Amino acid sequence: MTLFHYKTSEDNMTVEYLLKDKWQGGKKTVHLMRMAKSVLGQDGEPVDDWRLPLPEGTELVFTFPEAASTYISDEQVELTVLFEDEHILAVVKPAGMSTHPDGPRDTGTLMNAVMAHIKKNGGVYAEHVHRLDKGTSGAVLIAKHPIAKALFDRMIENNEIKRKYTAEVDGYLKRPKGTIRLPIGKDRHHPAKRIVSMSGQSAVTNFRLIERKDETSIVEAELETGRTHQIRVHLSHLGYPVTGDTLYDGSETEDGNYRLTATTLSFIHPFTEKQTLIEMSTI
Numbered sequence: 001m002t003l004f005h006y007k008t009s010e011d012n013m014t015v016e017y018l019l020k021d022k023w024q025g026g027k028k029t030v031h032l033m034r035m036a037k038s039v040l041g042q043d044g045e046p047v048d049d050w051r052l053p054l055p056e057g058t059e060l061v062f063t064f065p066e067a068a069s070t071y072i073s074d075e076q077v078e079l080t081v082l083f084e085d086e087h088i089l090a091v092v093k094p095a096g097m098s099t100h101p102d103g104p105r106d107t108g109t110l111m112n113a114v115m116a117h118i119k120k121n122g123g124v125y126a127e128h129v130h131r132l133d134k135g136t137s138g139a140v141l142i143a144k145h146p147i148a149k150a151l152f153d154r155m156i157e158n159n160e161i162k163r164k165y166t167a168e169v170d171g172y173l174k175r176p177k178g179t180i181r182l183p184i185g186k187d188r189h190h191p192a193k194r195i196v197s198m199s200g201q202s203a204v205t206n207f208r209l210i211e212r213k214d215e216t217s218i219v220e221a222e223l224e225t226g227r228t229h230q231i232r233v234h235l236s237h238l239g240y241p242v243t244g245d246t247l248y249d250g251s252e253t254e255d256g257n258y259r260l261t262a263t264t265l266s267f268i269h270p271f272t273e274k275q276t277l278i279e280m281s282t283i
């Protein structure tokens with residue numbers, strides 16, 4: 001069963017306040033939890049009165065009897081875990097692997113490997129909070145219960161999760177840092193491609209130069225928005241495509257992968273209220 005533990009951090013908190021106000025759980029999820037009496041007290045019995053003020057330090061268990069993900073477990077895919085608690089899981093997606101399957105019976109993706117990890121540890125629920133392009137490697141955040149999924153989705157939408165990437169780009173980047181504010185839309189001549197388009201969605205990428213090499217430059221990019229192919233489109237538009245990203249005019253690499261890695265996720269954890277930093281090594 002999907003569940004998590006929580007200890008109230010101050011006096012007079014109520015279950016209703018936690019679910020509806022503090023965590024802003026969806027109406028459907030909260031309704032199902034109420035009907036299933038799925039919030040348990042310290043004695044293991046259901047908390048019937050969700051408006052009852054609780055003393056600081058009250059231990060609660062929030063359960064989700066109906067919550068289960070449908071990804072097929074795939075133990076053949078190796079999984080690197082960067083961070084894990086009862087609410088979230090951060091893992092590394094290799095370049096060349098899809099974040100999630102296209103169909104219900106597909107395997108070989110990151111989420112198939114995540115599901116194997118979750119089930120091995122007694123869980124049944126895992127949903128990705130964001131995704132990475134197939135050719136991009138790096139850190140991906142996974143929600144381990146529906147309340148976490150709703151919360152972290154909202155944090156992504158409100159730009160409350162800082163996401164940094166490291167890219168190797170073709171050319172000798174002259175500017176030490178900058179901000180690219182150019183809207184991105186679909187390329188009507190190429191269904192898989194995106195372009196800078198004044199009729200597209202707003203997109204903002206901050207970048208800074210880390211290192212200059214003989215023929216390439218190493219750049220750190222931070223997203224303020226999360227458009228499809230955003231970093232790849234913006235850097236290519238500046239004249240410095242990601243090395244290996246032939247879709248956007250990057251030079252070819254021996255392994256066929258392009259050099260873009262999601263290296264850092266940082267945010268205030270909505271359950272522990274602590275600043276949380278998740279990092280992985282760069283390209």
